[in-house]
Amino acid sequence: MSKPLVTPRTLKGFRDYLPEAMLAREGLIDTARRVYRSYGYAPIDTPALEYLEVLRGKGSDETDKQLYAFQDNGGRDVGLRFDLTVPLARFAAEHTGELGLPFKRYHIASVWRGENTQRGRYREFMQCDFDTIGAVGPASDIETLLVTSDLFAAIGFDAVTIRINHRGVLGGMLEAIGLAEQATSVLRALDKLAKIGPEKVRAEIEQAAGATATQSAKIVALAGVSGDTYTVLQKLEAMVAGPAGKSEAGAAGVARLRDVLDGVAAAGVPPGRIKIDPSIARGLDYYTGLVFETTLDALPGIGSVASGGRYDNLAALFTKQELPGIGGSLGLDRLLAAMEELKMLPATRTPAPVFMPLFADECLAGVLKLAAELRSAGIGVEVYSEPKKLSKQLQYADKKGFRVAVIAGQDELAKGEAQVKDLANGQSVTASAAGLLDEVRRVLDGQE
Amino acid sequence: MSKPLVTPRTLKGFRDYLPEAMLAREGLIDTARRVYRSYGYAPIDTPALEYLEVLRGKGSDETDKQLYAFQDNGGRDVGLRFDLTVPLARFAAEHTGELGLPFKRYHIASVWRGENTQRGRYREFMQCDFDTIGAVGPASDIETLLVTSDLFAAIGFDAVTIRINHRGVLGGMLEAIGLAEQATSVLRALDKLAKIGPEKVRAEIEQAAGATATQSAKIVALAGVSGDTYTVLQKLEAMVAGPAGKSEAGAAGVARLRDVLDGVAAAGVPPGRIKIDPSIARGLDYYTGLVFETTLDALPGIGSVASGGRYDNLAALFTKQELPGIGGSLGLDRLLAAMEELKMLPATRTPAPVFMPLFADECLAGVLKLAAELRSAGIGVEVYSEPKKLSKQLQYADKKGFRVAVIAGQDELAKGEAQVKDLANGQSVTASAAGLLDEVRRVLDGQE
Numbered sequence: 001m002s003k004p005l006v007t008p009r010t011l012k013g014f015r016d017y018l019p020e021a022m023l024a025r026e027g028l029i030d031t032a033r034r035v036y037r038s039y040g041y042a043p044i045d046t047p048a049l050e051y052l053e054v055l056r057g058k059g060s061d062e063t064d065k066q067l068y069a070f071q072d073n074g075g076r077d078v079g080l081r082f083d084l085t086v087p088l089a090r091f092a093a094e095h096t097g098e099l100g101l102p103f104k105r106y107h108i109a110s111v112w113r114g115e116n117t118q119r120g121r122y123r124e125f126m127q128c129d130f131d132t133i134g135a136v137g138p139a140s141d142i143e144t145l146l147v148t149s150d151l152f153a154a155i156g157f158d159a160v161t162i163r164i165n166h167r168g169v170l171g172g173m174l175e176a177i178g179l180a181e182q183a184t185s186v187l188r189a190l191d192k193l194a195k196i197g198p199e200k201v202r203a204e205i206e207q208a209a210g211a212t213a214t215q216s217a218k219i220v221a222l223a224g225v226s227g228d229t230y231t232v233l234q235k236l237e238a239m240v241a242g243p244a245g246k247s248e249a250g251a252a253g254v255a256r257l258r259d260v261l262d263g264v265a266a267a268g269v270p271p272g273r274i275k276i277d278p279s280i281a282r283g284l285d286y287y288t289g290l291v292f293e294t295t296l297d298a299l300p301g302i303g304s305v306a307s308g309g310r311y312d313n314l315a316a317l318f319t320k321q322e323l324p325g326i327g328g329s330l331g332l333d334r335l336l337a338a339m340e341e342l343k344m345l346p347a348t349r350t351p352a353p354v355f356m357p358l359f360a361d362e363c364l365a366g367v368l369k370l371a372a373e374l375r376s377a378g379i380g381v382e383v384y385s386e387p388k389k390l391s392k393q394l395q396y397a398d399k400k401g402f403r404v405a406v407i408a409g410q411d412e413l414a415k416g417e418a419q420v421k422d423l424a425n426g427q428s429v430t431a432s433a434a435g436l437l438d439e440v441r442r443v444l445d446g447q448e
Numbered sequence: 449m450s451k452p453l454v455t456p457r458t459l460k461g462f463r464d465y466l467p468e469a470m471l472a473r474e475g476l477i478d479t480a481r482r483v484y485r486s487y488g489y490a491p492i493d494t495p496a497l498e499y500l501e502v503l504r505g506k507g508s509d510e511t512d513k514q515l516y517a518f519q520d521n522g523g524r525d526v527g528l529r530f531d532l533t534v535p536l537a538r539f540a541a542e543h544t545g546e547l548g549l550p551f552k553r554y555h556i557a558s559v560w561r562g563e564n565t566q567r568g569r570y571r572e573f574m575q576c577d578f579d580t581i582g583a584v585g586p587a588s589d590i591e592t593l594l595v596t597s598d599l600f601a602a603i604g605f606d607a608v609t610i611r612i613n614h615r616g617v618l619g620g621m622l623e624a625i626g627l628a629e630q631a632t633s634v635l636r637a638l639d640k641l642a643k644i645g646p647e648k649v650r651a652e653i654e655q656a657a658g659a660t661a662t663q664s665a666k667i668v669a670l671a672g673v674s675g676d677t678y679t680v681l682q683k684l685e686a687m688v689a690g691p692a693g694k695s696e697a698g699a700a701g702v703a704r705l706r707d708v709l710d711g712v713a714a715a716g717v718p719p720g721r722i723k724i725d726p727s728i729a730r731g732l733d734y735y736t737g738l739v740f741e742t743t744l745d746a747l748p749g750i751g752s753v754a755s756g757g758r759y760d761n762l763a764a765l766f767t768k769q770e771l772p773g774i775g776g777s778l779g780l781d782r783l784l785a786a787m788e789e790l791k792m793l794p795a796t797r798t799p800a801p802v803f804m805p806l807f808a809d810e811c812l813a814g815v816l817k818l819a820a821e822l823r824s825a826g827i828g829v830e831v832y833s834e835p836k837k838l839s840k841q842l843q844y845a846d847k848k849g850f851r852v853a854v855i856a857g858q859d860e861l862a863k864g865e866a867q868v869k870d871l872a873n874g875q876s877v878t879a880s881a882a883g884l885l886d887e888v889r890r891v892l893d894g895q896e
Contacts, residue, residue, distance in 0.1 A: 003505075003765065005765065005766060005767065005768070006501050006502060006765055006766055007766075008502070008537075008538045008539075008541035008542040008763070008766040008767065009499065009502075009538075009542065010494070010495055010498070010538075010542070011495055011497050011498055011499055011520075011524065011526060012522065012524065014495035014497060015495070016492065016493070016494050016495070016539055016542070016543065017491075017492055017493040017494075018492060018543060018546075018547065019490035019491060019492060019547075019553065022490070022491040022492055022493055023490065023491060025493075026481075026491055033474075036799075037799035037800060037828055038800060038823050038827075038828040038829070039800065039823075039828070039829070039830060039831075040798055040799065040800040040803075040828065040829070040830025040831075041799070042467035042470070042471065042797060042798055042799055043465075043467060043470040043471060043474055043799070044464065044465055044466060044467060044470055045464070045465040045470055045473075046458070046464050046465075047458055047459055047462035047463070047464070047572050048496065048528075048558060048560070048572060049459050049462060049516075049560070049571075049572070050458075050459055051457065051459055053454050054454060054456070054457075057451075065521075066521075068497075068518075068520065068521075070516075070518030070519075071518075072459075072516065072562060073514075073516075073562040074460065074562075076459065076460065078459060080496075089456075090456045090457075090458075091456075091464055093456035094456040094457065094458070094464070095464065095466060098466070099466065099467075100844065100847065102832075102833045102834070104830070104833075105467065110496060112496070112497070114520060114521040114522075123497075124495050124496060124497070132833055134833075135833030135834055136834070137809060137833060137834045137835070138809065138812065139806060139809075139812055139831060139832075139833050139834065140833045140834075142812070142816065143831065143833070146816075146820070150823070259809075262813060263812055263813060263816055266812070266813030266814070266816050266817050267813075267816040267817060267819070267820045268817070268820050315456070317451065317453065317454055318453060318454055318455075318456040319453065319456065320453070349490060350488055350490055351484075351485035351488065351489070351490055351491070352485060352486060352487065352488040355488075358587060361585060361586065361587070361707075364586065364587055364590070364711055364714070365710060365711060365714035365715075366714070368590065368594075368711055368714050368715040369714050369715060369716070371715070372594070372715045372716050375486050375487075375598070379486075380485055380486040380487070380488065381486070381487070381488070382487060382488025382552070383487075383488075383587060383591065384550075384587075385550045385552075385580055385582075385583030385585065385587050385588045385591075386550070386583055386584070386585045386587065386588075387585070396548065399548065
């Protein structure tokens, strides 16, 4: 008696990646790795599963609720990582003795959150992080922005805007106007600026932080400072020197922003790509210095596609050693969605550009020989797996998006020839075996 | 009151990958992907978590016992995938309508098994599979072996031996000598040949399969057939034509082996790299045609580093559609262990070859500019993150394994120069800013 069939389906909230989507993802991940590596960030990996105590209470109440937690077969309480930052903290606390500081790593891996699956959000997604641990100077701040800028240029975006801010600037101003203790509730209100507008934010600041109308006006004015970069710096400098005296932290924050802007300019980042935006806060507790967000000029509405910032102490929950650092993260899924919308993704389902049909098993040896020659010149070739009608095979090639068909039946093979067909325009040329590589290259180069 | 510290530790049976190990892994994975792609295999990915009913009962009793199974927050019974073959079966049953056949995919991803952690085995490891689904002819058998052969050449192994067999050969012989019904117990005994020797295997065959001494002798003789490839084929042909009449399946198996050997020779695989070994069985139930294993000639004792075979029906548990195919898998961890033993892994902890120390924050702009120029020429450069004593920075560079240091302090920058230091031999040359790239290239090229 045969078993009843199991319905083939992916788990709710999860998805398969078919070749077309996966080719785009692999391309993007490759680019990110290449750029990270070009600055000396080295890859690491950590287990998908961690002891639950490593994960629980390390993110927010929300991440705790969304944790995939269970007991393993040995009765240990374990969980699937929900980000790559908590594992990095655990990793750094465990290994920096061996690795030394500064330590620069990238980590590109899946994370899991039992989120509400509405709005196209998935419970498994990939994070693409880079961090420098053990460095406090402007060099690592600057480098983090250079990586981000290079990354988008390498992906193919000429026009992105990286908005930067420094947590010391707002903190310094609050200090200067005597509201330092209320920083958390002020930040929480300010985070809603884009959504609810300045009037409602001021009302919330006055109510939640017990601020006066003058104080709330100053705070909202700070977040709204704009203009030419060096003008903004001057305005911010003035604002952190309030009636209660100049704030050291605020002045230091503005000075760091100035260093950072000088540094990225020296390294050749085009003017205007990196802008100060005093409204950027990026969450409440974690970041302590530079923070940044990145938007695509062609599609700003989808939000930030790369962001990050500086922290004073990565692994306070695991070690007494202070581990300051700075990191950034590429928003892979959001960026892929944007690239699809902007039609920047090639419509191909094959990683090999050349297709060779198979007319009969008798042709196989000759076809395999030609295919091997093209491959040894670095050109990917798919040979169709079964002898079938040519029209059917070319239909397959068309559906997959091959660029070139190299057609060699018994007649061609006997004559030492092959037809090279440009699948974009349908034109065919007959090539000798010796001239095949050049002819295929000619068609492939023609498309670029 | 601060929380007590959580001990930073990896879960029992799991491990972190530090940069040195991860650089080697990424290199190997890149090579595998490049070779798979060059034959038109396209990447896919599937979720780490599947419905438990998709996973349970799909491997062996052992994989069932080792499953990481639990209930998710929505009360669904789920499990972590224990291989990439069951997810491929589920995937193929779900998507081949959309993708069409033949379908060639590779899948490189982590799997989880709650195995006994003795003997250096881990509970999370990576599989590196490629399969062609929907093809039954010799072309896909041949291609699977070509991929395997190319893969090891691309990794840097000139000398590997791929041992092939066909499940029809032994089956055919059993048919020919009247033992077809006892195939499973015969295979189980034969699998122990290398371990317990021919005498004990014969005894087990006689006892478990009720075979006569003549029959067990023939079976063990078949497994021991050796010699020049085409001689082996002739011997096998004779052996599958037994006293009970010639076996069709056996003859077809031998004929397929002949086609496969002709094909790989036509595609340029060096003679002797692929050998027939009638003792290779590769498990009991799954494979139905060609099977293969690969050993490193320099280190045969570590066992097979790439293996696979042909199956009649991938997804019988999910769909009534028959999905025949053939696939192979690279044994990543075993191969990395071998490469370490053979000293084939570069001792580096940095993906960037060039190191630039930082003498003072005042030098930063000049150093960043030089680093950006080298990077735009495709050369990775790590700039040290803080101004520190040069000796300390060079110690860091040495520990990481950089190849070149480009040293530019205030004096050099003022003169538009930099020192280029070959870290392998300690020799330094002064280069002008304009000549820096050539000088760095000269040192980097010198090492190859």
